[in-house]
Amino acid sequence: MQANVKWVAGNTFLGLSDSGHNVVFDAGSESAAASPMEMVLMSVGCCSSVDVVSILQKAKQSFSDVQVQLRAERAESAPRVFTKINLHFVVTGNNVSEKHLARAVQLSAEKYCSVALMLDKTVEITHSHEVVSEQLK
Known part of the structure; x- marks a missing residue:
């Protein structure tokens, strides 16, 4: 590359x-x-989101939206590296299984997301998630 x-x-x-x-x-x-650090933060969110979407699709979950809300803390002095990052996944859909979502987030965090796994060596990365029921029309 x-x-x-x-x-x-x-x-x-x-x-x-x-x-x-x-x-x-x-x-x-x-x-x-966006700044270079914002790009890194968005990259970890995108990388993990790709995994979560793929895993949920393979589990035949019915969802219409996946968003990840990213929160990061940085060191106070130079170099102002990330010290903490939280990825909070919000999945909207019809009967999305909380168990399947939790497993998708876990697999991304522990096995698939190369950006997060690279950063995890020096940054405290946490994950959370929620399912939002889609309003049927």
């Missing part, structure tokens, strides 16, 4: 992935885009 990051102006940078996708970063106060 390879990537390239190019300075645009000020504290704005453009990342280009090996697969040809562009991402804008903003490391300063311009707020032109």
Whole structure:
């Protein structure tokens, strides 16, 4: 895997992935885009969400929405690394099994999410979840 990051102006940078996708970063106060640390946080959420969705689909769970609410704490002084991250999954659907969701989150955390497993070496990562019943029309 390879990537390239190019300075645009000020504290704005453009990342280009090996697969040809562009991402804008903003490391300063311009707020032109997400910061590198915000990207890391969103990456752990996306990586784990991919796992949870896939596992729930394989378990034939009927859901219409999966969101992960991410909360992180950072060190007070440089380097301002993450010290804690919580991933709270909210799955909306029809008769989604709490047991299946808990198992999907656990499998992602312990076996599949490479981003979380990489960060877990230095960050306290916790997970929580809830099922929201979908209103039938």
